[in-house]
Amino acid sequence: MKSSVKRSLYSTVMAALAAGLYPLLFYVSNNYTLVNSWSHLVYFISVFLLAPVAIFCLLKVVASLSIFEKIEKFVLPFLNLFVFLFFLKTALYAGFQIWMVLGIGVVALLYTFFFYKYFLKVVVFQVLLAVVASFYLIPNSIDQFQYSKEWMQQPDAIAAIQFKKKPNVYLIQPDGYVNFSELKKGFYNVKERKLEDFLQQENFTLYPNFRSNYASTLSSNSSLFTMKHHYYLNTNKFTEMLDARNIIIGENPVVTIFKNNGYTTNFLAERPYLLANRPKMGYDSSNYVNKDVGYITTGLKEKKDVIEPLRQFLENQGEQPAFHFIEIFEPGHITVDEKNHEGTEKERENWISKLEDTNKKLLEIVSLLKEKDPGGIIIILADHGGFVGFQYMHQAYEKTQDRDKLYSIFGANLAIYWPEEIPEAHEHIQTSVNVFRILFSYLSEDSALLHTLQEEGSYLPILYGARKGIYKVIDDTGKIVFMKR
Incomplete structure (x- = not known):
């Protein structure tokens, strides 16, 4: 029994x-x-x-x-x-x-x-x-x-710098927004200039040839917030990089430096994509918390407004300076996978339709910031381009030396409102990896930080058409190359 x-x-x-x-x-x-x-x-x-x-x-x-x-x-x-x-x-x-x-x-x-x-x-x-x-x-x-954070180590004492200037800093990141120079030509061929003209009228400095070093939100932002190259950790993935969310949302070097200088930090996002694996929050406040994020989710279906929380923060802000990271998930990139794409031209049309909505949001956010905080530094910085010209995003895994296709991936929009003088160091801004190092050099009035700028290459994992590996496809000067790491 x-x-x-x-x-x-x-x-x-x-x-x-x-x-x-x-x-x-x-x-x-x-x-x-x-x-x-x-x-x-x-x-x-x-x-x-x-x-x-x-x-x-x-x-x-x-x-x-x-x-x-x-x-x-x-x-x-x-x-x-x-x-x-x-x-x-x-x-x-x-x-x-x-x-x-x-x-x-x-x-x-x-x-x-x-x-x-x-x-x-x-x-x-x-x-x-x-x-x-x-x-x-x-x-x-x-x-x-086996993952090691050694690649994040800084080549100098930037973590200990003290700011001489402490304006509020606003990083607005529209996903997949190609830079203005590429937007007008090549595969995009968009003639509408409403946002560009508006930013110029508002005395923004535009960086028309700016580009990202990496090809996705996670890979690009990991480099942006560490001010270092990671080279995709030598894996053949660019859409999902190991530990990226923990770096971007956690106590990364950029957030730590702001906090060390007395800043409060605030993360506002339309979607909880960067919170999908429930990383430990390094920001002081956010419009999303872990309980808002399901355990089985891509973080792309949920959506919240970012403008009203930003407005409330501006109206109730204390005496401490603040760093805000505001993430907008448009215009984004074309369809990811081959099975879902609608053809090159249709994907372009879809991207342009989302561009119009993005421009409206950016106009509203910038107008709000200029009204409520005219002394703040406003940085509009896209994570990468929109991949327009490809049938689907993962086509980028295949070797190409087509200049317009590569700049469709890496050409990223950058516009900065410097409320005082435009710093001389701004001439060094070429790619994402060095943006914060140059900003910190300006805020700390320490030009020595510019001696250890990272190289300005743009990188792709290549799976087809060449030996598998990580390749530099655009060099420091913006020239198309194909060099295996």
Whole structure:
């Protein structure tokens, strides 16, 4: 009797674990940088493994009662397949889709009625799938354990600088907004100049040939906020760089230097993309907190207004100077994957339609800042270009020396309002990696910081058309090159 109970408990627990293990490993291995936090680990183990074990054991006990004797043999097969397919659906499509859940229920019922005798073989198959999935997760885990922050170390004592000037600083980042020089020509060919003319009227200094060093929000901002090159950590990924969110949102060198100089720091974002893996917040305040961000999310579906929180902050600001990072997720870039693209011209049209909305927001934000804080430094700095001219974003993995395509990736908009004099050091501004070092040189009146500027290359991971690796594709002078690191 005891041995049969023991076998029953063992099969129940195995059925529950097998149902959740492969979907868990599948999701984590395919979305590692979105979930590489301890809170995610606890959540996934609880939801995908512990909860099924508890539910399966409870329902198995209920089913063993005499009144359910006829259906007891169907309980575990049904639960196992239903939970397995439901978790797999969740891993592929975040959210709750009622018709998909009903469909999964029907499939599980049919399987249970006709094939329940093969239940143990299905469990074994699920376990084998989990073993295979674990091999895909291992490289990510190794990268995480081997990850070193040495690349972030500064070449001088910039972390200890003291500002002589302490204006409020506003970094406004429109995603994928190509610089004005590229916007008027090449694949973009947009003649509308409303924003450009407005910024010139408001005495902004424009940097028409400015570009980013890296090709995505995470890779570009990691370099921007550390004032250092990372070269994609020598991996072949540019859209999801390991530990990038922890760097951008955490205690990075830029935020630390502002805090060391008595600044409060504020992060405002339309979407919680940079918070998707729930990094430790390094900013003093934000319009998003961890409870606003789901555990299974890309951080791109949710949306909040940034203008009203900014207005409230300006109206209630104390005597401390403040650094604001304001992230706008438009105009963005073209479609990421090949399977979803609509063709080069249609992708261009879609990008231009989003550009119009972006310009309206920027006009409103700049007008608000100039009204409420005329002495603040306002930096409009895009993370990268819009990839217009490609069919889809990941085409950038293929070798090209087409000048317009490369500048469509890296050409990034930069405009700065210097409320006092335009510093001589501004002539050094060419790419993202050195923007804050040059700004800090101006605020601290320390020209020695300019002696250790980073080189100004732009880099891409190349997977096709050449030996795989990280390549410099634009050099310090803006010339197209193709040099493997």
